Amino acid sequence: ETGVTQTPRHLVMGMTNKKSLKCEQHLGHNAMYWYKQSAKKPLELMFVYNFKEQTENNSVPSRFSPECPNSSHLFLHLHTLQPEDSALYLCASSQGGGASTDTQYFGPGTRLTVL
Amino acid sequence: AQKITQTQPGMFVQEKEAVTLDCTYDTSDPSYGLFWYKQPSSGEMIFLIYQGSYDQQNATEGRYSLNFQKARKSANLVISASQLGDSAMYFCAMRGLTTSGTYKYIFGTGTRLKVLA
Numbered sequence: 001e002t003g004v005t006q007t008p009r010h011l012v013m014g015m016t017n018k019k020s021l022k023c024e025q026h027l028g029h030n031a032m033y034w035y036k037q038s039a040k041k042p043l044e045l046m047f048v049y050n051f052k053e054q055t056e057n058n059s060v061p062s063r064f065s066p067e068c069p070n071s072s073h074l075f076l077h078l079h080t081l082q083p084e085d086s087a088l089y090l091c092a093s094s095q096g097g098g099a100s101t102d103t104q105y106f107g108p109g110t111r112l113t114v115l
Numbered sequence: 116a117q118k119i120t121q122t123q124p125g126m127f128v129q130e131k132e133a134v135t136l137d138c139t140y141d142t143s144d145p146s147y148g149l150f151w152y153k154q155p156s157s158g159e160m161i162f163l164i165y166q167g168s169y170d171q172q173n174a175t176e177g178r179y180s181l182n183f184q185k186a187r188k189s190a191n192l193v194i195s196a197s198q199l200g201d202s203a204m205y206f207c208a209m210r211g212l213t214t215s216g217t218y219k220y221i222f223g224t225g226t227r228l229k230v231l232a
Contacts, residue, residue: 031218037158043206043222048213055217088158094218101167102210102218103150106160 002026004107006091012113013081021076021110023091031096032074033104034066037088049074050096081114088112117142117211121223128197129231135182136192136226138207148210149190151181154225155203163205166190197230204228 004025013019025032034046048056049068063085065077074091088111092104118141128134140149151163166174166181174181182191194201207223 033220042224045219048217048219050217055215056213056219090158090160092160092220096218098218100146100148101165102148103162103165104208104220105162106152109158109160111158 004091004093004105006089006107006110008110009108010111010113012115013078014115015081015083017081018077018079020078021089021091021112023074023076023093023107025072025074025091025093025105025107027093027105029093029095029105030071031094031102032068032071033092033094034074034076035090035092037090037109039087043090046076078112081112083114086112086114117144117209117221119207119209119221119223121207121226123226124224125227125229127229127231128194130199131196133193133195134197134228136194136205136207136228138190138192138223140188140190140207140209142209142211144211149181149183150208150210150220151179151190151192152206152208152222153201153203154206160206164192194228199230199232202228202230 032049036044047066067075088109090109091107094104120139147168149166153161164176164179166183178195180193204225206225213219
């Protein structure tokens with residue numbers, strides 16, 4: 001595997017379900033990000049992790065719970081979601097550590113539908 | 116506050132022609148980075164090109180070049196010799212800082228480019 005991978009690619013869930021999105025980066029990076037992209041809305045930053053520590057929570061509802069067990073893996077745990085949470089969820093990674101050429105690379109995204 | 120503005124919701128270009136996608140930014144940081152990403156209908160965000168705020172030369176990557184005008188705070192993307200596969204959404208982004216001093220990225224609203232045969 002190379003780059004940034006995300007599983008599953010598509011997910012349909014009911015409002016009472018609990019599911020998790022997984023992101024893995026094979027780039028040796030130290031920073032990881034979750035974004036939400038809804039139709040006709042700008043890309044919304046949700047969470048930032050640097051060296052496994054959360055450094056940004058952009059006022060995300062508690063029904064979204066991130067987990068970063070190591071610098072290569074990032075999870076987004078979902079529970080009691082609402083239909084308006086249906087969106088494309090993108091994971092990204094970057095070098096982190098203050099590198100002046102820090103550049104984000106994205107995974108293919110998980111398209112989530114909440115019924 | 117840091118902000119990225121893309122004023123062109125949609126653009127058309129004839130195949131093999133060049134096209135310029137506009138991006139302006141606002142930041143008070145002396146050091147920053149500017150990026151362009153391509154998002155095809157599949158959804159993946161593909162990194163295209165990077166320009167550092169202290170770079171003297173405009174960045175180029177194959178058919179992509181970034182027209183960086185620091186005084187005007189603009190970072191336009193130029194795609195030369197457009198191809199049908201260039202049809203996609205294009206996002207301009209800027210690297211900024213979180214409140215804890217680590218990096219975060221601010222994205223514009225995007226420009227949808229359609230290449231005509």
